[in-house]
Amino acid sequence: MKILVTGASGQFGRRAADLLLEVLEPGELVLVSRRPESLADFARRGVEVRAGDFDQPHTLDSAFAGIDRLLLISTDSVGAKRRRQHGNAIAALKRAGVGHIIYTSFIGASVDNPAISASEHGATEALLRATGIPCTFLRDSQYSEAIAQFVAPDALLTGRWMTATGEGQIGLVSREDCVACAVAVLTGSGHENKVYNLTGPQLLSYRQCAQLTAEYGGRPVEYIPCSEEQKYAFFDALGVPRRIEGDGPIAGPIPWPSEEMVSFERALREGYFAVLSDDVKTLIGRPPISLRQIFEQYSATIQAAVAAQSVAH
Numbered sequence: 001m002k003i004l005v006t007g008a009s010g011q012f013g014r015r016a017a018d019l020l021l022e023v024l025e026p027g028e029l030v031l032v033s034r035r036p037e038s039l040a041d042f043a044r045r046g047v048e049v050r051a052g053d054f055d056q057p058h059t060l061d062s063a064f065a066g067i068d069r070l071l072l073i074s075t076d077s078v079g080a081k082r083r084r085q086h087g088n089a090i091a092a093l094k095r096a097g098v099g100h101i102i103y104t105s106f107i108g109a110s111v112d113n114p115a116i117s118a119s120e121h122g123a124t125e126a127l128l129r130a131t132g133i134p135c136t137f138l139r140d141s142q143y144s145e146a147i148a149q150f151v152a153p154d155a156l157l158t159g160r161w162m163t164a165t166g167e168g169q170i171g172l173v174s175r176e177d178c179v180a181c182a183v184a185v186l187t188g189s190g191h192e193n194k195v196y197n198l199t200g201p202q203l204l205s206y207r208q209c210a211q212l213t214a215e216y217g218g219r220p221v222e223y224i225p226c227s228e229e230q231k232y233a234f235f236d237a238l239g240v241p242r243r244i245e246g247d248g249p250i251a252g253p254i255p256w257p258s259e260e261m262v263s264f265e266r267a268l269r270e271g272y273f274a275v276l277s278d279d280v281k282t283l284i285g286r287p288p289i290s291l292r293q294i295f296e297q298y299s300a301t302i303q304a305a306v307a308a309q310s311v312a313h
Contacts (some may be wrong), residue, residue: 002030002066003186004098006052006089007073008042009033012104012179016071017042019183032063054085060092068099069186074106074124078117078260079244086124094131100192101133102185104178107141107171107197108272115267116260134192136185141173141199141273144294147209152295153305156217161210162224164231164262168269171199171276172209174289181283188283197277200288206268209291216295217302231262 003020007013008031020029026046031039034053043049052063054075064070070093075085093101109121121139128135155161178198185191207223214221226234232242235258242258254261267273280288295302 001028001068003028004030004032004064004067004070005073006032006054006071007075008049009035009038010073010076012175012182013071013073015176015179016073016182016186017047019179020186021045021047023183023187030067034059054089057088057092060089061095064092064096064098067096070098070101071182071186072101072103072128074104074121076255078120078256081244082120083123086120087127090124090127090131094133098133100136101128101131102136102138102182102191103128104182105137105139107139107199107275108267109137109139110272113267113272114270115264115272117264118267118272136191136193137195138178138182138185139195139197139275140178141171141197141275143175143178144172144200144289144291145175145298147172147213147291148294148298148302151209152213152217152302155210155213155221156219156302156306159220160222160224161206161213162226162231162234163206164226164228164265164269165206166225166269167205167207168271168274169203169205170268170273171201171203172291173198173200173280174294177280177284177288181280184283196279196283197275198280198288199275199277200280201290203274203276204291212291212295213302216299217306219306228262228266231265232258235261 005013005016008017017031030048031042032050032052033039036049036051039049050063053059075082105125106118106121108118109125111119111122113119125137181198210221210223240254240258244257
């Protein structure tokens with residue numbers, strides 16, 4: 001059996017490849033990236049590395065040839081670019097006759113979800129279903145690591161956590177758990193045409209996340225509910241563009257437009273992400289990692305980031 005991972009040079013893809021090599025022979029694994037040279041370490045271990053770029057459809061037929069199971073890792077683009085990238089990949093997967101597609105989707109994925117990213121994932125799921133190829137949708141919740149590594153240090157530095165999410169809740173999940181679940185599906189059986197909601201062990205509001213941030217950072221963090229208009233104004237002041245113009249990189253300090261981030265907060269506030277599931281434990285045989293455990297793992301990193309930012313300011 002040949003198993004392929006797309007986007008293999010990214011954080012999720014590289015970790016999936018490492019875990020797959022614990023249970024597969026190198027000759028059973030194929031890694032695809034638009035930067036194949038970045039996977040030289042895997043090639044030296046006997047893994048086949050192929051070039052494939054979702055923005056260049058002519059590269060994909062050879063990239064996907066002869067594959068039984070494939071992990072389709074969603075791109076990190078937003079808007080028309082992502083829809084086009086996914087469409088190019090899915091058309092090539094169908095032409096190549098891939099036997100089973102495992103897609104990294106998002107919790108609450110639906111074209112009716114007000115979060116732009118979640119509606120895009122819903123559209124991708126619909127495209128995949130239309131191929132007639134057996135698919136598995138892994139609907140990852142928001143990563144706990146994103147809270148610990150990026151949101152918490154900024155909140156500790158400013159002493160504020162301003163959000164338009166209100167008291168909405170989400171089942172934050174560890175990226176490590178999501179990767180482990182993907183590997184379990186890729187190497188297991190009986191997962192065709194199933195949807196798995198990958199969440200942490202509890203639903204949390206951002207207010208609770210702010211409280212945990214203060215606890216581990218040793219500094220007070222004020223939770224400030226705000227309106228969507230106020231959140232847009234906050235991003236405007238940072239120089240974040242509201243919408244994506246064209247296909248180029250986003251000009252600004254954050255790699256997403258504010259329209260995407262505010263729509264995400266709206267969906268969270270309105271309950272679209274309030275999903276709690278035992279699917280992680282079902283797939284990997286242990287309970288999911290909690291946000292508190294992630295904070296314990298990153299506590300030194302959080303404090304170092306705050307210290308560095310404090311010196312810089």
